Amino acid sequence: MIPRRYRVVHVWPELDDVMSMELAPLDGPSPQFKPGQFNMIYPFGVGEAAISISGDMTDPGRLIHTTRAVGAVSSAITGLTKGDMVGIRGPFGSHWPIEDQTGREIVFVAGGLGLPPLRPAIYHALQNRKDYDGLTIIHGARSPDTLVYPEELTEWKSRFDTEVDVTVDHALPGWTGRVGVVTTCLDRALAGMDAVNVSAFVCGPEVMMRFSAQSLIAAGVPCDRIWVSMERNMKCAIGFCGHCQYGPDFVCRDGPVFRYDKIARRLGLKEI
């Protein structure tokens, strides 16, 4: 599969090492995507990286990605500027089944850069708020200056029908919000809910997802109503290269979004 070309129409910084960009397709229309799916982004001559789609799925023509610079490819992506061209393969993978959770109380738990992959599902829940019994968004970051999408978090919080709970590991001067790990926020939020009616979508570092899932289960959320998104090395995204194997699953095809009960046993194992 060869990349399709896109033009960078807009870039904006999110954090020191995190940048968002909007892309417009050059080789035919941008395909419809589902929340939680990802693209392989190719900056010319450097290589490809798996990056989740973080925009609104009702507007697939505006393809939005949020990327953290951690190595060669991701740094080339965050270094892109307006007018540059990139290659895209995708969308790939499974998705957050937010559309199937009507009538339920929705809880999003995002650790750090786990928020961008959840944002399309959050947009859907906000746009279709009346379809759901409740909507809670919990976001944890290392420190107040590393919260992702802070303006949007404030905007969502200002809605009367949405709970937004933000916490940081380390406060900075001037921070009046919560300090502590996301699971503390999660436990508090769950205390006021009918846990059996909760559907939870969790994205972040693997340990954070494991502990969040344990909190959810302990509160009584059914294990088949919890979803997590896994990360593994990816070279092809189409099931050929073998790199993303996670036990019997290929994260690129069977994942990245997994229903918790299907991988619960593996999440506890080291080096799988």
Place this chain on the structure above:
Amino acid sequence: MLVDHFIADGWRVIGPRAANGAIVYEPLRSGADLPKGLIDDQQPGSYRLTDGNPNRWFDYVVGPQNWKKWLFPAKQKLWSAEKTTDGFTVTAHEESYPKTVLFGVRPCDLSAIEILDSVFDNGDFTDTAYRERRQKTFIVTVQCARAASTCFCTSMRTGPRAKRGFDLALTELGESRDNAFLVESGSPDGDNVLTALDCPAPEKQHHDAAEKATQNAINDQSCHMPDDIRHLLRDNPEHPQWDDVADRCLSCANCTLACPTCFCSDVEDINDLSGDHTERWRSWDSCFSGAFSYIHGGSVRRSTKSRYRQWMTHKLSSWHDQFGTSGCVGCGRCIAWCPVGIDITAEAAVFAKDEE
């Protein structure tokens, strides 16, 4: 000779030859290139070609190489891109694959090709270059009449006699200078070749002799894979045997390179000096390398233990979940070509024994 028939008919014929003390699979100039009269002595960690019955054409079994290198090249170009004034253009790589006969494919290796077919056409995505090579390939299987001590196709149910998947299948009958071959067709293309060859129809004695050859190859086999290995490995990711084998394994990746079904690959972008032209290449990779499972912060599988567990569990267990079959065809290559002689069937036996 059948090889010469194909060559005269314009086919590229890839078949067994002896080179540097081993059987390799390379283009044949004529039937005379076949390593007639040789047999292989294979043991855990060792492989040796010796003289056998000089009249026999196919008494050796599998060599260190395997056929996948022709269908799934060790290095292949996927596409290239050129810088332009306002960005770049991307061009898919077109390769010209000549119509090819794979001559002398053993039943286990035939199963391995069938497995690769399902890997590279996984329901969602098709590797079109692989499919094209496959469509242009004619397979002549040689049924086994002898097995090496490392073979265990019987317990993997992939041999020693193939019933389907080939275009033509040969069984070598008899020990004398003018010994006969039973030729069976397994496809319409095979039927056409059979018709063109115009050989006499086989008689009962030929079928009986073929049956005897197969029985001989079954009797030769001493390695076995436990029946329930799929579930044994799935249920025992923390078995102490993983530590035991990790103490011996060098994490050298020989087994994955020798294995006819290992399909993992890496990609690399290669730029020219100007930086205006770049190519994407795909090459074989192995789950025994550290970079294989790298994600920022470090490799997921840092220890040899976790890599050996990945390899063996993938081959014998999770492969069933992914592709509906075992990923091991019992060819024994990983046993013979392991520098420290780790025997996958012996490792498996430990899991089975502990379950009793």
